[in-house]
Amino acid sequence: MPYLYNTAEQRTAMLDRIGVDSVATLLEQIPQALQLHRPLDLPAPLTEIALEQRLRQLADRSTGAADRVCFLGGGAYEHFIPSVIDELTGRGEFYTAYTPYQAEASQGTLQAFFEFQSLICELTEMDVSNASVYDGASAIAEAVLMSMRVTGRKSRVVFAGAVHPESISTVRTYVQHLGCEVVCTPLSAGVIDRDQLSAALTDQTACVIVQSPNFLGGIEDVTAISELAHKAGALCVQSFNPISLGLLKRPGACGVDIAVAEGQSLGIPLQFGGPYLGLFTCRSEHVRKLPGRLIGETVDRQGKRCFVLNLQAREQHIRRDKATSNICTNQGLMALRATIYLATLGPQGIREVAELCCQKAHYAAKQLAQVAGLPLMSTAPFFQEFAVRCTDPAAVITKAQQAGFDVGPLLSRFAPISGLSVEDQAQGLLVAVTECRSRDEIDRLVEVLA
Template identity: 45%
Template sequence: MAYLFNTSQDIQQMLAAIGVTSIDELFDTIPKELWLARDLAIPAAMSELELTGHMSELASRNKGLERDLCFLGAGAYDHFIPAVVDHLSSRGEFYTSYTPYQPEVSQGNLQVMFEYETLICQLTGMDVSNASLYDGASATLEAVLLAMSSQRGRTKVLVPNSLHPEYRQVLKSYLQWTNFELLEIPCPDGTLDLEAWRMQLDSSVGCVVLSQPNFFGLVDDLSPISALAKQSDCVVIGVVDMISLGVLASPADWNVDIVVGEGQPLGNPLQYGGPYLGILACREQFVRRVPGRIAGQTVDRNGDRCWVLTLQTREQHIRREKATSNICTNQGLFALRAAIYLALQGPDGLRETAEHCTAKVHYVANQLANSERFKVRFQSPFWREVVIQDLADDVAGLLAYARSQGVQAGVPLSNWYDELSDCFMIAVTEKRTRQELERLVKLLTLAPRRSELSHA
């Protein structure tokens, strides 16, 4: 429906219909001393030409990837996005559409959901995937709620403090209003301590959350802890990076029940921190507890293949207060982009991308470790990200200097870990060239120290 503003005649007709003579009469119940007796202190209206220039000037203050060299990570990554992903996902049939309340009339959208779900199941080794969730953090929460709904009488959720700190914060924010208790297991060496987990696992624990790689980029052997959890009949949730599955074992191989992750690296650009894409897949035994939508394949009355939203009795619009989740939409456009990206990459392309990340981050780590100022903080294997310790203990100054030179050199870990205040984390994707890696290493190793600046 087009927006048509009210004319003066329209306003007078409406006022007459309700028995008042002016708009001010509508607010007579508010004391006059509370009224604002002047115009609002806002700028005058601009012409289209003036407004375009003003907005362009405001936008120019932002720093984007076209201006700065990016080694940021910590949950969102600067991966290459093939042009065909943008081209296909921007088609009007996809870009402006939304699944209606009679979804079967949108066979194209439903097929996209089904293809996305199929690709995610192939990638993770799970039996079922939903059509998407909001982001990795909310997907992790949904997985915990799903798991605990199947564990009657159990109240504890175990997570390592090497799980993304913002994911942990989302869990804390939500679970504090439930009967569930969130317990964090320390990881002093960056990876999981089997004995610490053995001491916590008992019949009161409903699920455990494991991440691969973890927030620090470290690759853990999660099979022993997963096996321990299974001995206690716990549900095992794996938070995984989808691109890492090009080189790392499938979560099905370490006996995960529910897989979640952030889908941003799968063809979705960095943008302020969202919107992104939440991925959730699981074993078939949990299918009726899965949040959100599931697209399924069937045949119509003529025997032709078609797609439907299946098992809708799970959803909140059917079960209301009894639903596992109250999520009421999805990230269909971003799931479409992820499906296009994965189909383009294929197993070989995904492996090649993951191998590039491996080689390039290790090159940077080795080069920095050879300098006097830096060392690699953790000794475990790592992928795409590495934690670097600044022996000069001036991470803030170092990263500020790098920014002044047009390089986003990393993420300070003091944001989340007091004990790592002298550390920062560098993410290196397949996009970075040898020249860019050398530029980063040279910039960091030659950066002025705090003592040098104080004597300048």
């Protein structure tokens, strides 16, 4: 058997020491009637050579972004991943360790996550970042639960405008048995209709959730939205795009209380949707209501600076049913990827990536509208992603695919977006452009669709 050490002689010696004649005796604590008296029905074992053949055979029937030109968006983007990330996170000392329960034997992990928290705070201008949650959608769900704890209001949460439909679905699942109403206020001209939002806020609203850039790409006036939320005594939760913060005003400067994100664009591969990285930040006054792990700086017995798991009394292993979250395992290795990504790019690098995405997306939008006849769905300002209207979106996608391009997703694959007409939802197509796309690729896509 692969990966096992024990030889037949050693097994005998070990059984002798235990004082039993066979492993079967050790298994007697499992009643005979409950034991499985047949082999599991699993595929036959494969050697490493055969396993590699099997995986290659499967992988060959899934074409990756490397084989195609990817203009897909909707919350997952093909950004360039510097080589250092795979090399460094591929070190066994990182990826074969676990949660740093023994601080002395985990200073590498602890310091790396402290740096993660520091860099995410610098990126967002928020006070506190935790050491990650599962993904962007579950981060919003955790933010909603935290808003309820902070405000003491448990009966209403309001999604403003176009938040990712999968995030809304996730929040609905999380609160559906808590008697909490989930309200979605409509878009108007591609961004939040502020009058309708104001009208939806009550003195029982725990939070307003705004995504900016929103699901259709539009940049929201987050400062104005958070003022509206605060006027109603609610918290403002922003879901942001981390790369966009190379250019855009940051959540901390817009007055939001909790800022969360899907962190995939920070050096994490697409891998069909996961593992990704939930970023979770808040203002310092709410830190004891924060879900998830936190790393803190302290000193050791001899006064030397070191790092520990901190404020653990919030967590499930201590507070059990009153914990701020049930999360235990988080996205550690993905947080390490994001830290190395941000450290590698630095302030100039992230600004350059953001500018490239923005310029190329605007070029693509212009060409698609003027040459291919696919107009923007709204005039709202956008960052790297936008929605175009096409009379036969399925045909557009197929045409692009046949030429080796992936665009989308189609808005029709999602639950109805509040404020979008049935026609717009049926005809809308998202297009995302990152720094990886060249002018030539954009021109060819436009040509194919023209």
